[in-house]
Amino acid sequence: MSRGRGRIPAWLASGFDRMGGTATLRAVGDRFSIAPNGFTPRLRARRGRPFQILIYHRIHDRPREFMLDTVAVDRFDEQMRHLGRRYRVLPLSELLDRAGQGEIPPRAIAVTFDDGYRDNFTHAYPVLRRYGLPASIFVVTGSIGTGRILWHDQALFAFEQTRKDRYPDPDRGDPTDIRPIAAREGTAHKVLARLKRMGGEERERALTSLFEVLEVDRSRLPSNLMLSWDETEAMTQGGIEIGSHTATHPILSLETPERVAAELQESKRTIERELGRETRLFAYPNGTRADYTADVREAVRAAGYRCALTTRFGPNEPGDDPFEWRRGTPWEEHRALFSVKLALYRAMEANS
Ligand SMILES: [Zn+2]
Numbered sequence: 001m002s003r004g005r006g007r008i009p010a011w012l013a014s015g016f017d018r019m020g021g022t023a024t025l026r027a028v029g030d031r032f033s034i035a036p037n038g039f040t041p042r043l044r045a046r047r048g049r050p051f052q053i054l055i056y057h058r059i060h061d062r063p064r065e066f067m068l069d070t071v072a073v074d075r076f077d078e079q080m081r082h083l084g085r086r087y088r089v090l091p092l093s094e095l096l097d098r099a100g101q102g103e104i105p106p107r108a109i110a111v112t113f114d115d116g117y118r119d120n121f122t123h124a125y126p127v128l129r130r131y132g133l134p135a136s137i138f139v140v141t142g143s144i145g146t147g148r149i150l151w152h153d154q155a156l157f158a159f160e161q162t163r164k165d166r167y168p169d170p171d172r173g174d175p176t177d178i179r180p181i182a183a184r185e186g187t188a189h190k191v192l193a194r195l196k197r198m199g200g201e202e203r204e205r206a207l208t209s210l211f212e213v214l215e216v217d218r219s220r221l222p223s224n225l226m227l228s229w230d231e232t233e234a235m236t237q238g239g240i241e242i243g244s245h246t247a248t249h250p251i252l253s254l255e256t257p258e259r260v261a262a263e264l265q266e267s268k269r270t271i272e273r274e275l276g277r278e279t280r281l282f283a284y285p286n287g288t289r290a291d292y293t294a295d296v297r298e299a300v301r302a303a304g305y306r307c308a309l310t311t312r313f314g315p316n317e318p319g320d321d322p323f324e325w326r327r328g329t330p331w332e333e334h335r336a337l338f339s340v341k342l343a344l345y346r347a348m349e350a351n352s
Pocket residue numbers: 114115245249285286
């Protein structure tokens with residue numbers, strides 16, 4: 001979610017940054033939130049200092065098609081260097097305790113990764129170590145150390161590997177030419193959008209038929225995409241906290257209460273058994289408002305977690321419900337744009 005991408009030209013961001021605009025924005029954002037309101041934006045005094053939570057998924061060293069939500073490792077390095085210099089990067093569990101006491105320090109921010117990709121260990125972790133920054137990784141426990149990959153990566157793999165020329169367009173139903181890579185990627189994303197609206201069993205049937213229609217052998221799925229428990233454990237020694245992102249990445253709002261409870265409890269137990277330490281942290285799969293309900297939120301609390309992260313956009317304040325903390329993904333290509341937008345989003349009122 002890179003809101004407003006491209007609306008601020010890079011040269012303007014650089015000038016604004018050089019003239020101290022970003023530092024001013026950060027300072028204003030620590031005390032006030034700004035809601036756009038025509039030519040007279042509304043200012044609200046904050047209940048306490050805000051904190052931002054950044055969300056990443058994959059970090060790559062070589063761009064490839066059919067890779068979702070990925071940031072180049074040199075960009076990531078630049079972004080982490082910026083955070084290290086200009087922000088106070090805190091572990092989520094410390095933010096959780098401090099938010100409870102209303103004691104958020106100035107310029108507080110946290111870094112998170114969802115899903116548990118192996119590149120978090122091979123590419124992101126060395127960068128975090130270089131700058132001495134803590135982070136949290138939300139793992140899908142059924143995919144850690146098992147060779148199983150997430151359902152959205154399975155669907156992408158099928159489209160990447162297929163030799164078929166045509167596939168029925170998911171929106172219109174008529175077959176489209178998927179030989180051009182852009183068309184194949186476009187169709188893959190439409191299929192993903194559909195899979196996201198399905199419960200686990202229905203989605204499994206849809207995936208099986210996807211592999212059949214695209215004539216791709218499902219036994220050839222890559223098995224080295226996700227973290228192992230050894231890698232995960234090694235990172236916990238270096239300031240990385242591990243939270244749960246369920247056992248199989250279901251859309252929790254579409255599952256039965258029993259299934260929801262099982263996903264929440266099983267993943268927490270697995271993490272605690274493998275790492276020998278408690279986890280209080282959870283992140284909702286997909287994480288938009290449609291992906292969890294009040295009952296799901298309550299189930300997360302009942303399972304023993306103390307905070308749950310969404311992918312809803314905006315900063316958080318002490319007093320906000322820790323089971324609906326917001327995050328943001330300002331992964332701009334340009335360094336000054338990243339710097340300015342990060343400060344700008346901090347000062348903006350979170351929309352509902
Ligand atoms: Zn996820």
